[in-house]
Amino acid sequence: MSEYLLTSVILHGVIASAVMQGVSRRALIIQKILAIVFAFVGLSLAMYMWSRFEPSMAFQFVENVEWIPSLGARYHLGIDGISLNLVVLTFWIVLASILMACTESAGITSACSLIFFTQAMAVGAFCAMDTLLFYLFWESSLLPMYLFIGVFGSSARRYAAIKYFLFTLSGSVFFLLATLYMGVLAGDFSFSTFTQLPLSLLEQQVLFIAFTLAFAIKLPMFPFHDWLPDAHTQAPTSGSMLLAAILLKLGGYGFMRYNLPMTPDASLFYAPWMVILSLIAIVFVGFVAFQQTDVKRLIAYASISHMGMVTLGCFVLYLQPDNVMTRIGFTGLSGVLIHMISHGFSSAGLFCAFGMLYRRVGSRSIQDYGGLMRVLPVLSGFFFLYTMSNIGFPGTAGFVGEFFIVIASMSANFWVAMLAASTMLLSAIYSLVLVKRIFYGKVVSNQLLTLFDVDFQEHLTLLILAFLVLLIGLSPWVVMDPAEHSLRALTMLSTHSKVRMS
Amino acid sequence: MQTILSQFAFCTLLLPLLSGLTIGLFFRQERAAMQMAIAALLLSFICALGAAILFFAYGVTTESYVLFQWLELADFNCEMGIWLDGLSVVMMLMIATVSLLVHIYSAAYMEDDTGLIRFFSLISLFTFAMLQLVMTNNMVGLFFGWEGVSLFSYLLIGFYYAKDTAAHANVKAFLMNRFGDLAFSLGIVLIIFHVGSPQYQDVFSRLSGLADVTIELYGFGAQPVSVLVGFLFFIGAMTKSAQMPLHMWLPDSMEAPTPVSALIHAATMVTAGVFLLCRFSALMVSSAFLMNCIAFIGASGALWLGVLALCENDIKRIIAYSTLSQLGYMVLAVGVGAFQLAIFHLLLHALYKALLFLAAGSVIHALAHEQDIRRMGGLGRLMPITTGCFLVGALSLSGIPPFSGFYSKDLILLAVAKQSVHLGLGGYIYGCALAGFFVTPLYIFRAYWVVFFGQPRYVTRMPVYESPLAMTGPLAALAFLSFAVGFIVLVFFAGQQSRLFYEFSQVSAPLVPVQSAIRYVVGHGVVGHAIFSLGLYLALLGIAASWLYFTYRASYQGAFVMVPKWLNWVLLNGYGFNWVLEKIVVPIYSLVTYGCNRFGEQVLIHGVYEKCIALGVRSFSFAVSRLQPSYLNRYFAIMGMAVVMMILISSFGSAV
Secondary structure (H helix, E strand, C coil): CHHHHHHHHHHHHHHHHHHHHHCCCCCHHHHHHHHHHHHHHHHHHHHHHHHHCCCCCCCEEEEEEEEECCCCEEEEEEECHHHHHHHHHHHHHHHHHHHHHCCCCCCHHHHHHHHHHHHHHHHHHHHECEHHHHHHHHHHCHHHHHHHHHHHCCCCHHHHHHHHHHHHHHHHHHHHHHHHHHHHHHCCCEHHHHHHCCECHHHHHHHHHHHHHHHHHHCCCCCCCCHHHHHHHHCCHHHHHHHHHHHHHHHHHHHHHHHHHHCHHHHHHHHHHHHHHHHHHHHHHHHHHHCCCEHHHHHHHHHHHHHHHHHHHHHHHHHCCHHHHHHHHHHHHHHHHHHHHHHHHHHHHHHHHHHHHHHHHCCCEHHHCCCHHHHCHHHHHHHHHHHHHHCCCCCCHHHHHHHHHHHHHHHHCHHHHHHHHHHHHHHHHHHHHHHHHHHCCCCCCHHHHCCCCCCHHHHHHHHHHHHHHHHHHHCCHHHHHHHHHHHHHHHHHHCCCCECCC | CHHHHHHHHHHHHHHHHHHHHHHHHHCCCHHHHHHHHHHHHHHHHHHHHHHHHHHHHCCCCCEEEEEEEEEEECCEEEEEEEEECHHHHHHHHHHHHHHHHHHHHHHHHCCCCCCHHHHHHHHHHHHHHHHHHHHECEHHHHHHHHHHHHHHHHHHHCCCCCCHHHHHHHHHHHHHHHHHHHHHHHHHHHHHHHHCCCEHHHHHHHCHHHHHCEEEECCCEEEEHHHHHHHHHHHHHHHHCCCCCCCCHHHHHHHCCHHHHHHHHHHCHHHHHHHHHHHCHHHHCCCHHHHHHHHHHHHHHHHHHHHHHCCCCEHHHHHHHHHHHHHHHHHHHHHCCCHHHHHHHHHHHHHHHHHHHHHHHHHHHHCCCCCEHHHCCCCCCCCHHHHHHHHHHHHHHHCCCCCHHHHHHHHHHHHHHHHHHHCCCHHHHHHHHHHHHHHHHHHHHHHHHHHHCCCCCCCCCCCCCCCCHHHHHHHHHHHHHHHHHHHHHHHHHHCCCCHHHHHHHCCCHHHHHHHHHHHHHHHHCHHHHHCCCHHHHHHHHHHHHHHHHHHHCCCCCCCCCCCCHHHHHHHHCHHHHHHHHHHHHHHHHHHHHHHHHHHHHHHHHHHHHHHHHHHHHHHHHHHHHHCCCCCHHHHHHHHHHHHHHHHHHHHHHHHC
């Protein structure tokens, strides 16, 4: 079983997607059950993989077959602790968003089909050990989300979908060129060849910029984030969940797989700029989030601010004093990984809980809400829990990553750490004001008084995400145990100069 | 014995958590929730008592027990567990006691309210968070508890969630605390980074070494880590313990139900800052300037925030300002190096302040949620037990012997007198501490005379009765404790063999005179010493003055009705701190965020993408499309030009 595990994990999504398309004429209940069963099967595959994963080894479950011999590209799969966590994250989120999509009344098959296809492509990208294969999956993950927003979105869906597509695609062009350049130079396309390929500083700098454009747009990093609020506001709830929890992580994953180990000298060179951009994302976008009147836009800006922490954790590695570089760099990268996972769960939770409100009230505008604690106590409680995770409250998932990244920043520079930690306050300001406006005070309209609290299926969805948020917050070792070895290896690679001797 | 001790301690810590979670998640019966919460707290209290007795009987100094592994990495190992030393055992016992009494009291006080399940769940969880804060064995766990108390305080202030004032107050409290948490977390991060471990045993053993390590603060030169961490922790303590000028959240938090105010905003959460300063006393003493700042801020709060209590008419807010003033005394004690007195005062204050709050709650309950003292009066005959208990609390607060507040306050005054000569602005600090002795009885006895004596001014439809036993019982218990505890535990805290706080006695050289003065006085009788100290006379004078003004002249208006209008405004607005926060800081934040959103985000970023890049692409494609008009002759012309160009280029190329 383990031999083809990764292929089957990827194929699961493709098959599920195809089957869901096939049952579009069947009864609604069959569609729902089938989708949920598929999601559970996928999750069990992922958890099986998690249980079989050996924490002390590097890449595992490797599959390596020829793919395009003339180019030297191979169908080369394998996962280490970093990808494992992201794959498991993907399956949990897919389960939650399938459950969410299944509460809709129409278009279930298409929505679920797109979700599964996104899942397959994202998992493929996390498992790929060949850069061309990675590129294939990376680009393909764009399509289902484009359709998702464009077909199922709200009023301005076309604008948002095209914007999303164009932004992401324009980054990918440079990414493809950079990949081809390195591949031609090295003779094959595997990650390990690329990381060992000696390159001059100039080459590295050019490649770094090309990679960065792609990942910075995907993540998104300030100032490339303009597409995300639009995409989130227009996407349906399950689409927002996937987008925030999984697709953004492809960008962070890219930084960890490409920029740091493949162009370490250029990363060192550009690190101050990347850190400055990250800090702007944290502080400036934290300010901007406070001004939003659209709840989904606010959560989107919060995501951008959190992704600033991710890039900060990656690049603050290069601002360390030499004697602690690997030790603290490792702390920072651990923070990045945990932060990505925890942001996945907490932002998905926020989008999910707000999606339930949206379905009941039909408005994204904060002023249409008020006093809902009285009407929807259970939903309020869950929303509050995810909010706490979003503001990095200790005991929830959001705390751990932030804490580690702040430790890493502290070692580099006190003021960087202070600006990074300011997210504690800024995020609390916009989040709690949001909570106050939606859940506290008087019930603003009679319509709100008639709402029903969550049903069983919604409750289950919320519980799953809440469980994960608390699990990671209270025992972050579930993430760190499998990932420690890989993160140390990554730290070593990232701090090791590879300038070509000429 | 060790295992029993650890089991007792774990039970103390975990029972409130378990009961809080179980009630919140599974209970649907209000009565059962109430009973469950009280039973769990009773067990927790018994365990705390058992643990404390074992701890002191067997002369244990420091114990650490691990509960579970939070995170284990090769160079970062964090084990959650408990840490028992004199400080944490005393705090644990105090928290469990007050919390138990407040639980019992709430059962009667809250019976008419809806949401009892939520109330008891939250208040039990709060107790857990507070116990976690004082009992944890590592820095991360400390931060868990530290933030946890903010969270449950936030949820309990907003207990009446439909009230806009409550929703405003809880956000204000949380965010102001969060500001301090930001500083505090940076301090924790610095410690973890420099010590390499979050566990207390590593941290405490290497804390003094941090004075030799410097950190470059670009713009502020290289500073010793210990001083920087000390300042960061002090900012954290200032918000949590509501020190000037970060105190504004505490009076507003009186929106919470009265038992919550008694537990959280008098006895436990607000003392967490003082606890923190004492826990890390080694950091505080590393900088004389820092100690001076602490003393200055504490002394200012002790006097000036006490004065504000005179202008309030809401009984809960009067007591809240009194809490601020007493917290100022605790912080002042820290600032003059009398750490054990800070904790001693903290402990006694927790008892008599909870007593005052609960007595006030008893009045509020009897008058159907009337909180304005101008609409009370003459309740002494109707509510004798409440009146008596309030009097005990007031006497204790004023520092009249033999009530317990006397011991701590008198000793703090002594320490201030000894130390203030070495401090910058020492005269001001000592003056504040002294004047506070006069102001304290003035405001608390004003409340006492106005509420319980004179003509009844309340309007109720129901006759006013003494509160039921579930409320008067805890009152009586607290009254007894407020009366007796001070004298009983004095020697443990400040005596010659005060093994309880031996770590504080090993303080730096400048504090030795203070410590020996305290020991001398405790050894030779505090009451005897007090006869020659100004504090006691000022307190008696305060009581007399307030009696003259509020009873003899039968006035029940605020004391400052006759002052000029501007001064009246200043006092009623708490010296304008609140005004600055709400009318200046918050609008500035709104303006900055508005500017960022409007000009940064929408004009610069969005505008550049929409206008420049998108328009650029469109105009470029337009220009290119002009090259392909649908006229055959133009195509031919372009083709001809291209051919000529190619020939020219190739010929030049070959020529070169």
